[in-house]
Amino acid sequence: MKKLTILGSTGSVGTQTLDVVANEPDAYEVHGLAAGGNIGLLIEQAKRFHPRVVCVAEKSLVDDIKPHLPGGTKVLFGEQGLIEIAATTEADTVVTAIVGSRGLSATLAAIEAGKNIGLANKETLVTAGHLVMKQAAHKGVSILPIDSEHSAIFQCLNGENRKDVKRITLTASGGSFRDRTRDELQGVTVAEALNHPNWSMGAKITIDSATMANKGLEVIEAHWLFGLQYDEIDVIIHPESIIHSYVEFVDNSIVAQLGLPDMRVPIQYALTYPGRRPTPTESLNLARLGSLNFREMDFARYPCLRFAYESGKAGRSAPTVFNAANETAVARFLEGAITFLDIERIIEEVLGKHGITDLPDVAAIAEVDAWARKEAAMI
Secondary structure (H helix, E strand, O other): HHHHHHHOOOOHHHHHHHHHHHHEEEEEEEEEEEEEEEEHHHHHHHHHHHHOOOEEHHHHHHHHHHHOOOOOOEEEEEHHHHHHHHHHHOOEEEOOOOOOHHHHHHHHHHOOOOOOEEEEHHHHHHHHHHHHHHHHHOOOOOOEOOOHHHHHHHHHHHHOOHHHHEEEEEEEEOOOOOOOOOHHHHOOOOHHHHHOOOOOOOOOOOHHHHHHHHHHHHHHHHHHOOOOOOOHHEEOOOOOEEEEEEEEEEEOOEEEEOOOOOOOOHHHHHHHHOOOOOOOOOOOOOOOOOOOOOOOOOOOOOOOHHHHHHHHHOOOOHHHHHHHHHHHHHHHHHOOOOOOHHHHHHHHHHHOOOOOOOOOOHHHHHHHHHHHHHHHHOO
16 A cells, blocks of 8 residues: 655645545555645545644644544644655655745755655756655655656656667646747736646746757756756747657657647656556547647747756756746736736746855755745846
């Protein structure tokens, strides 16, 4: 039986992870659930899955949630609570589905405690890939990707010699505005940006999909997960989101992973690897689908992806700054404080102001992250 702790249980990936658990309840045991402020949903989850421990964002929420939980459930809160729930439960696998860089310390704590990681928080590797992968190797734990693109690459590489890989290609839906020109992006609304044509995701990642910053984060994440150089990682627009990504080998053979766009498939694969089990998802019928379409990536149309490549190649503190500036700019857009096109302008300006430095530890990462957020908030 797989023993799980889920960080970000009330978000899109967290709720779909619990859908996977509910589909085969005898195969999983939920030991911990961590959420932010959505305590109503967290209470429902706790009553259904009976975790030993739950964690909420603020101390003020503890008294609100405690009377509604099953007897004996321990309640934690805040950053320290998140670290504790990640490291101290009996779970063998921690699913990190918290949006943004908040998941880093908890992920590192889980690795230190010997937990395998189901990684849905790409910012963890973007900001601290050098620390996370080194610690995972040292502790002998697995980092199993949950993002559909990285899961696809992971599956395509099973049984293959990594030296035979020529390049990988991450597919991108193109996001909410894939059929609009840059001129047509003037004045787009938050509601329009959140209307993703293929995937059901949280607000931040949906905006990132529209700017292509999300794909940029995935490129940096792929660099760390698969040990590839940036010129070995391509991106192509694939509007149907059926081919989730593919690998080209030195003999020019290409292996791809296909399926309907449903996050429960890569989530379950990370939980059951190296085995597979039936899922409640639909089968792909290529004959009914009829055709698949592709477009070359246009870095002028999607400058956030260019910023990500440039940050990744520069390395050291640059990816942390890219991520922090993007998170702050997206939050401001969602609040209505800036326009959609201001997101990329803010990222570019913050990156231009930054002097790249080494990041030897979490404290150094936090300092650079805070600087970038402050700058992005003032532009």
